[in-house]
Amino acid sequence: MGPDFLVGVALGLTAILAACGALLLAAAGQGARPGRMRGLFDEADPKTLFLFDGETLLDSTPGGRVVLQSSPSQGNAWSRLVAYLGNLFPDVEAHLADLHRSGVVTLSGRDQAGQPVLMRAELRGGMTRISLTDGTGGPPDPATDPLVHRAVADEMAALRSMLAQAPLLAWRERENGDVIWANTAYVMRATERLDPGAELSWPLPQLFGKLATSQGATGQRQSLTGADGTTHWFELTSVPDPLGRRVYATPCDSAVQAETTLRDFVQTLTRTFAHLPIGLAIFDSSRKLQLFNPALLDLTGLPPDFLAMRPSLRAVLDALRDRGIVPEPKDYHDWRRQIVDLEQSASLGVFEENWTLATGQTYRVIGRPHPSGAIAFMLEDISTEVSRTRRYRADLELGQSVIDTMDEAIAVFSGSGTLVMSNAAYAGLWGHDPSESLNDLGIESISGYWRQSTAPGTLWSEVEDFICTIGDREAWTAEARLLDGRLLTCRFVPLSGGVTLVGFREMLRKGASQRAPARAAR
Numbered sequence: 001m002g003p004d005f006l007v008g009v010a011l012g013l014t015a016i017l018a019a020c021g022a023l024l025l026a027a028a029g030q031g032a033r034p035g036r037m038r039g040l041f042d043e044a045d046p047k048t049l050f051l052f053d054g055e056t057l058l059d060s061t062p063g064g065r066v067v068l069q070s071s072p073s074q075g076n077a078w079s080r081l082v083a084y085l086g087n088l089f090p091d092v093e094a095h096l097a098d099l100h101r102s103g104v105v106t107l108s109g110r111d112q113a114g115q116p117v118l119m120r121a122e123l124r125g126g127m128t129r130i131s132l133t134d135g136t137g138g139p140p141d142p143a144t145d146p147l148v149h150r151a152v153a154d155e156m157a158a159l160r161s162m163l164a165q166a167p168l169l170a171w172r173e174r175e176n177g178d179v180i181w182a183n184t185a186y187v188m189r190a191t192e193r194l195d196p197g198a199e200l201s202w203p204l205p206q207l208f209g210k211l212a213t214s215q216g217a218t219g220q221r222q223s224l225t226g227a228d229g230t231t232h233w234f235e236l237t238s239v240p241d242p243l244g245r246r247v248y249a250t251p252c253d254s255a256v257q258a259e260t261t262l263r264d265f266v267q268t269l270t271r272t273f274a275h276l277p278i279g280l281a282i283f284d285s286s287r288k289l290q291l292f293n294p295a296l297l298d299l300t301g302l303p304p305d306f307l308a309m310r311p312s313l314r315a316v317l318d319a320l321r322d323r324g325i326v327p328e329p330k331d332y333h334d335w336r337r338q339i340v341d342l343e344q345s346a347s348l349g350v351f352e353e354n355w356t357l358a359t360g361q362t363y364r365v366i367g368r369p370h371p372s373g374a375i376a377f378m379l380e381d382i383s384t385e386v387s388r389t390r391r392y393r394a395d396l397e398l399g400q401s402v403i404d405t406m407d408e409a410i411a412v413f414s415g416s417g418t419l420v421m422s423n424a425a426y427a428g429l430w431g432h433d434p435s436e437s438l439n440d441l442g443i444e445s446i447s448g449y450w451r452q453s454t455a456p457g458t459l460w461s462e463v464e465d466f467i468c469t470i471g472d473r474e475a476w477t478a479e480a481r482l483l484d485g486r487l488l489t490c491r492f493v494p495l496s497g498g499v500t501l502v503g504f505r506e507m508l509r510k511g512a513s514q515r516a517p518a519r520a521a522r
Contacts, residue, residue: 048132052078058127067132081130088117096121099128169207169234169249172241179204180243192227208236208249221252266291278380285373287313299363299379300325313375325363327355354382362386408503415498417443417468429488429504443467454480459490466492467500479507 048063057077060068073083085092088109095105105121121130169189171182182190182204190205208222220236233256234249270291273280279296283289289310297304301323302316311319320326351367361383368376400421403410409426411434413419419434419441427433430449434441447460454460459478466473473494480488486506493501 050077050081050128050130052128052130053126054128055079064132085119089119092119096128099123168251170246171204172243172246173206174244177206179206186249189224208234208247221256222249278378281316281377281379283313283375283377287375289313289316290374296379299381324358325355328358354386408505411446411502412495413443413446413467413500413502415470417464419443419446420499426504429506450480454482454488463490463492463502467502470498473500480504 048061048067050060050064051058055076055078060077067084068077068080071080071084072087073080075083082093082096088111089095089107090109092107095107099105099121100123103123105119107119109117109119111117115134118133119130120133121128123129166183166185169183169186171179171186173179179186180203186207187204189207193205193207207224221233222236223231223233225231233252235252235255237248237250239246239248270293273291273293273295276293277295279299280291280293281289281296282291289307289312292307296302297307300320302319306319307316317326321328351365353365355363355365357363361381364378364380364382366378366380368378370376400423403421403423404425406423407425409429410421410423411419411426412421422434427435430453432449434446443464447464450460450463457480459480462478466476475491475493477489477491480490482488489505489507491503493503495501
């Protein structure tokens with residue numbers, strides 16, 4: 001065992017002893033720190049103390065926590081303390097901001113009761129220590145801090161003032177309904193209801209019915225009549241209390257008036273819609289029926305008690321289907337899908353459909369959305385209109401069939417010069433069929449075809465003037481020669497309403513080459 005080995009062992013032992021010593025010193029330091037600061041954090045300390053690291057609260061005494069809770073500010077602990085101290089020391093914020101240079105700040109002030117208060121702020125190891133003490137100079141009471149007592153008293157006074165000046169009625173009552181406490185608003189209301197010369201007695205009179213408050217007044221509305229005969233409405237809220245319950249009466253005149261106005265408005269709409277021949281059904285944003293008129297009952301046959309239950313839109317459509325008011329679908333699943341499409345289409349403002357029923361009636365259904373999400377459905381019986389339209393179309397088809405059987409080429413123009421009718425002979429003669437065009441053809445366009453197929457002349461200009469002439473006119477005839485040599489006899493006959501009939505017939509005689517004078521036959 002050489003010298004080097006002994007030296008190594010000695011160095012190792014030295015390192016172990018040094019480490020153990022360091023651990024002991026650290027433990028001793030940690031154990032000594034609470035002892036040195038125990039005076040600040042002792043829960044029994046009667047002083048009001050705060051310890052801040054910058055604006056971060058490290059700790060405070062119970063009195064300090066009471067002060068922070070009674071502060072008018074709602075920020076962090078530093079801002080709440082500065083707001084509280086600002087009521088006692090006007091320039092406290094500036095002095096605290098200059099604390100890093102002065103090191104110690106001592107201020108004196110007075111609370112709301114006029115009692116002196118002392119504040120001392122100092123820097124200790126980079127931390128800010130603030131103490132508040134009573135400035136009367138009396139011996140400190142180890143049981144309570146006078147400053148905390150004042151803070152609590154001030155807070156109680158503020159709460160009492162707020163409750164006394166609250167615009168709502170508040171009172172406490174026993175289980176039997178006896179009022180054992182009330183705020184100023186309640187007392188004023190009770191005083192107004194006293195008989196002349198009478199005084200308030202104890203317990204205080206009950207303004208609202210005992211039955212209403214004893215059964216849980218939350219959400220109930222009660223009315224009071226003032227001395228001037230005006231009725232005021234209140235919404236009652238009841239809270240359990242060890243002696244009975246606490247009740248709050250919040251004025252709700254505006255809400256009652258708004259509801260009354262809305263109800264009157266709905267009744268006015270109902271009376272107005274009652275005289276409409278169109279069935280009306282209004283559904284709210286949740287698709288519940290809110291309003292309907294008697295015409296809806298007449299057109300659909302739905303029972304009034306069913307509609308009075310405010311059914312959903314789907315339920316109404318199902319009831320209409322059961323009564324055959326809607327077109328019968330091929331299958332029920334497809335019908336349910338159509339119901340969903342009906343709601344979506346109506347909410348987009350694009351739903352409009354005609355329902356042809358098995359009874360021969362035709363209903364027009366229109367859905368219109370509203371900004372609040374509601375939907376208004378209008379149901380109108382258009383059976384007469386549809387029948388009239390069908391007869392009109394049948395008359396047109398009959399008239400077209402009649403003139404198609406004529407050998408003479410016929411063209412009819414309206415008062416504005418628009419072609420309204422022509423027959424098959426006309427299409428065969430001039431080589432174009434106006435019915436194939438989707439656009440309305442005027443006399444200028446039609447006369448262009450005539451000019452292209454006939455010899456040059458002034459006839460067609462005269463025809464244009466005649467058809468567009470307003471007033472009394474007389475029938476007249478003329479001749480026109482086609483480019484292939486055929487001679488046409490043309491007649492122009494005014495009809496009622498400014499309508500003009502133009503007829504073309506091919507002449508059988510070959511010798512006539514001069515057209516008759518344009519105005520001679522008039």
